[in-house]
Amino acid sequence: MADIVSLLLPFFGLILIGYIAARVTKQPAEAMGWLNTFIIYAALPALFFKLVSRTPFEDLTRIDFIATDLAATYSIFVALFVIGRWIRRNSLADSTIQSFAGAYGNIGYMGPGLALIALGDGAAVPVALIVCIENAFHFIVAPAMMAAAGDDKRSRRQLAFDIARKVALHPFILSTVLGFVAAGLNVQQPLAFQRFVDYLAQAAAPCALFAMGVTLALRPIKRIPAEIGYIVPAKLIIHPIVVYLALTAVGGFEPVWIYAAVLLATLPTATNVFVIGQQYGVWQERASATILITTALSVVTVSIFLVAIKSGFLPT
Helix, strand or coil: CHHHHHHHHHHHHHHHHHHHHHHHHCCCHHHHHHHHHHHHHHHHHHHHHHHHHCCCHHHHCCHHHHHHHHHHHHHHHHHHHHHHHHHCCCCHHHHHHHHHHHHCECCCCCHHHHHHHHHCHHHHHHHHHHHHHHHHHHHHHHHHHHHHHCCCCCCHHHHHHHHHHHHHHCHHHHHHHHHHHHHHCCCCCCHHHHHHHHHHHHHHHHHHHHHHHHHHHCCCCCCCCCCHHHHHHHHHHHHHHHHHHHHHHHCCCCHHHHHHHHHHHCCCECHHHHHHHHHHCCCHHHHHHHHHHHHHHHHHHHHHHHHHHHCCCCCC
């Protein structure tokens, strides 16, 4: 148990520091602008490029791994959508945001730091692949569903163009693609460039976790959704179990790849869910509450899954 605490303390401790700093200093939300810019456009892209570009190319082409992980994640999305739309009779737009709340984890900000600390460098490639491919799919599914709901007023051509541009030009995806190219061509990176990338990458996890803590402090709970009763267990418990069962059923994956996918699935609802809700004026306050509640409870659930991984309770 002491090992688990030593893994989680710096991780959730940074979130707590950010939360306390925001509460004490009472800086406005706009003060986070440049830090978020640095994280999204410099630090995390440098980390993803580093992880991918220094990996043997054959390890980067595991389509079976990505397909299985996506199928597991979107099975949660579909199940929650069915519950929200046809059992609880919510609108299509509300049901979409609720489904993202239960299936879209904070893998970009929290995933790399946790997986690399807990599992070592062997988790680097599966983490980079999951973060980039899942984010790409979310960028496609969210506006497509909102267009179907009538909350997106763009023409089909404009919508398709905007989706393609957002996916193609996102810093996480661009940096991963460049990493693929560097690995595939076996590019020898100059030492000065490697050191520069390493320097940026080292800042990714601390800055991202601190920023997440600040963001949580600036979004207090105003309205707790009734759907929280099934969204929280779906995100924090059922999602990682489904990912584990799917990957072990397909088989042929290194244990560290399976464990990395499971750890990313344990992560709380992504802050992007609130951003999507805010963009379309749908389920905003309830999305904010879901993010805060799942993040607080994930301290317990992530610990449980880490104990299961480290103790061998989850065999591969």
